[in-house]
Amino acid sequence: MTTYLPKYAQAAVPRYTSYPPATQFHEGVGGREYQSWLGEIDAGDTLSLYVHIPFCQTLCWYCGCHTTVPNSSERALDYVEALKTEIMRVGKHVSRSAKVVHLHFGGGTPNYLPPETLAEIIEGLMEQFSFSAETEISIEVDPRSLSREHIKTLTRYGKVRVSMGVQDVSSDVQQLINRIQSFDLVRVVVDQLREAGVDSINMDLMYGLPGQSVDHVRKSASMAASLEPDRFAVFGYAHVPWFKKHQRAIDEALLPEGQERMDQAEAARGTLIEHGYEPIGIDHFAKPDDPLFKAYRDGHLRRNFQGYTVDPASALIGFGASSIGSFEEGYIQNEPHIGKYKEALGRGELPVARGVMVSEADRRTRAVIERLMCDFEVDLQEMTDGVRCGTSTYLLVMSALEPLRKDGLVDIDQLVVRATQKGRPYIRNIAACFDMGLGQGEQRFSRVV
Ligand code: SF4
Structure with a gap:
């Protein structure tokens, strides 16, 4: 039986279908x-x-x-x-x-x-x-x-x-x-x-x-x-x-x-x-x-x-209204409101509402999170082109992962981060440890389980 761990299962974290x-x-x-x-x-x-x-x-x-x-x-x-x-x-x-x-x-x-x-x-x-x-x-x-x-x-x-x-x-x-x-x-x-x-x-x-x-x-x-x-x-x-x-x-x-x-x-x-x-x-x-x-x-x-x-x-x-585009440089979302979407097109514009640029650091995080969500493990050495273990980001990630490691959800072997069987249902929580932007902006995430 998979263990229900409320502090992780009820956490509101992204589904990571994009990063950011x-x-x-x-x-x-x-x-x-x-x-x-x-x-x-x-x-x-x-x-x-x-x-x-x-x-x-x-x-x-x-x-x-x-x-x-x-x-x-x-x-x-x-x-x-x-x-x-x-x-x-x-x-x-x-x-x-x-x-x-x-x-x-x-x-x-x-x-x-x-x-x-x-x-x-x-x-x-x-x-x-x-x-x-x-x-x-x-x-x-x-x-x-x-x-x-x-x-x-x-x-x-x-x-x-x-x-x-x-x-x-x-x-x-x-x-x-x-x-x-x-x-x-x-x-x-x-x-x-x-x-x-x-x-x-x-x-x-x-x-x-x-x-x-x-x-x-x-x-x-x-x-x-x-x-x-x-x-x-x-x-x-x-x-x-x-x-x-x-x-x-x-x-x-x-x-x-x-x-x-x-x-x-x-x-x-x-x-x-x-x-x-x-x-x-x-x-x-x-x-x-x-x-x-x-x-x-x-x-x-x-x-x-x-x-x-x-x-x-x-x-x-x-x-179409609300659709999202994804590019090497960033993401773009169309106007979700159908009336406003049509008005923007009527004015001769692209019907865009918002977007985000993806920085070099975001691209590295995106690659790490994608591998975790797909494979349940990631080799940080491979993914980040030589992560520097002394960097403040690396130390922040490791300290965010530590409680999950203590709870048996994740193994850390040098630079390989791997979800355990117990941790697989909580892979979104593990991925969230790499997400330095979490907590910024309007939060509307579903819970993990
Ligand atoms: S779940 Fe129902 S209401 Fe929602 S998009 Fe599908 S058919 Fe439409």
């Missing part, structure tokens, strides 16, 4: 910096594109995404017009010789849009950027509104990966989270995807939901695994009603706490392993022949805003 984390973005970095970073992308570079669709048919009460339920389909179509303007405007600054290796649609529910509208967005991107037969298209879908036409449209443009929310298969839990989705429907959608030749299917499962028990989690993981998707992501519900107001609909008295949450995470993990899936990082699972597991095994796994990935791109360009 998004809470350190500020308005001092904006359109001017973004334009210059786009201009730095050159012929040898590979690109990843992210398109955010902030609309859903109904709101799941646990949702932590940037989304809304529009009161008319015109609102979504207006948004798509703005998106197309943004694609053209950004495309003008980027070299056509940089190759797009990956296009990801996230949300929200990208398949909220009709298939022909998704096709228009893809074609708009293809006009501005260099796609090839190797470009992979991945999309987050809500199986309740995915049609055969959606699938057929997407597969016209290349290799497709689909990620779908399953969360919990039991109707009592589904009622408590306002997401009613029969397992038969999930089965039908999986069959349709396979018939259409979709290369890879991921399912999301959750623990820590209201009314959920270890048995619920085990049953959900087992039934979902019986459909043999290629990958799973298993997330703990983050209850942040001060930030996501719709979560107030969730009855807090029904939320599992403490060791129960940890047992649920363990139940999901154990069940998926029994079904032949390999654990990857803190929350992913894949079949042994899946590229994600191979990358993990070979030490090439990456971590970005979508979680664990094999995406090798040098730069990530985000489109």
Whole structure:
């Protein structure tokens, strides 16, 4: 049994999908910096594109995404017009010789849009950027509104990966989270995807939901695994009603706490392993022949805003309200408010709200944290090009790690820092010891377990 250690499990630390984390973005970095970073992308570079669709048919009460339920389909179509303007405007600054290796649609529910509208967005991107037969298209879908036409449209443009929310298969839990989705429907959608030749299917499962028990989690993981998707992501519900107001609909008295949450995470993990899936990082699972597991095994796994990935791109360009772009020089985030996003585009600007420059020291920390989050260990000598053991940063990191070492969460062998088995669930706490910026800016992190 994994030990629940409240002082670490309840700590609010970043998920480290970026470094510095998004809470350190500020308005001092904006359109001017973004334009210059786009201009730095050159012929040898590979690109990843992210398109955010902030609309859903109904709101799941646990949702932590940037989304809304529009009161008319015109609102979504207006948004798509703005998106197309943004694609053209950004495309003008980027070299056509940089190759797009990956296009990801996230949300929200990208398949909220009709298939022909998704096709228009893809074609708009293809006009501005260099796609090839190797470009992979991945999309987050809500199986309740995915049609055969959606699938057929997407597969016209290349290799497709689909990620779908399953969360919990039991109707009592589904009622408590306002997401009613029969397992038969999930089965039908999986069959349709396979018939259409979709290369890879991921399912999301959750623990820590209201009314959920270890048995619920085990049953959900087992039934979902019986459909043999290629990958799973298993997330703990983050209850942040001060930030996501719709979560107030969730009855807090029904939320599992403490060791129960940890047992649920363990139940999901154990069940998926029994079904032949390999654990990857803190929350992913894949079949042994899946590229994600191979990358993990070979030490090439990456971590970005979508979680664990094999995406090798040098730069990530985000489109749509709230999307984040990642560049060697820094990060940039678009205006999250849909109205303001459209207004900025109407004024002829790039719709940027904030960002952060990445210094040389940040880049070193980013590399160390990424390896820890992916491999559970890091060799500081390799990662930092010869860390100087006398430096004040090194001494600060070692003193921050000392209590975790005493609690048996981490081993330190010369310059190799390695999470123990007991420490693996707390890898975010270990990574936080390297984060000298933690404590700056607005804090909105979820707890570790
Ligand atoms: S479908 Fe996904 S994005 Fe939309 S409300 Fe539910 S969890 Fe959030």
